[in-house]
Amino acid sequence: MSIINEIFSYTFLSRAFLVGILVSLSASLIGVSLVLRRFSMIGDGLSHVGFGALGVASLFALSPMAVTLPVVVLAALFLLNLSKKSKGGDGSIALISSGSLAIGVLAVSLGGVNTDLNAYLFGSILAVSKSDAYISIVLSAFTLFSYVIFYHQIYITTFDPAFSKATGIKTERYTLLLSLLTAMIVVIGMRILGSLLISSLIIFPAMTAMKVARSYRNVTIISALESVIAFAIGFIISYACSLPTGASIVAVHIVFYIVAFVYSELRMRARKKLL
16 A cells, blocks of 8 residues: 555656556457457557658657557558458558558657657656646547447447348448547557557457456456556556566456466366366
8 A cells, every 4th residue: 555655646657647547447448359350460450550650750850649549540440451351451551560660660760769759669657748647638538438328339240241221220320439549548658658569458358258258248348447557457567566567468358367267277168067
């Protein structure tokens, strides 16, 4: 408790904790739909696109958020449609991901060393300024609000796009919404975990929840709880042990996934014995 009280005695740590909780919660909800639609690698691809956009913005002395957000949104639209229509979608994502990362590195090299960009690449609690916090809170609130309002449409579109079209639901519209929300989460989450680790916030909670739950609703609830708890534990461990915050959070996610995997295997074996 003394460590927790000490953390919240610092304004910048309290601000980072709040932003991290909101981003983790938003990412976990979006991640359920992405993983079920087999779009999980898009988060990783978009994070690299975001870093490339940041490098270009730095090179031309442009506003990082003003450049990164629209570029990542457009990339999300392109990658989601590509994955949906093309059998080689994973290969295309890998090409765009590695290419964007290379562009970012070249842009940073041409513009000189920039510690702020390093914070985007590896994540940094100190990188969360007041303006970043306000933007992150607004975008996270928009993501959560949109997910709750369009929960039913997202659910049907995720499991049965053909049926949703037959019932009059415009699947393209909700694919666009999913693209927009994913892009926003990636951009604001890069400040906490960095572009190399942000995709873990999208993938791990959903994958962990699917090991212990069977219904979409329960997977969504468990995914949300796991993301918040993992972030809080990782945040506290990183402060107490002076470890990188992003890596600490991902390590906690890995532990939770291993526990869920073991639980799933034991439950399956118990059922087989009963049969």
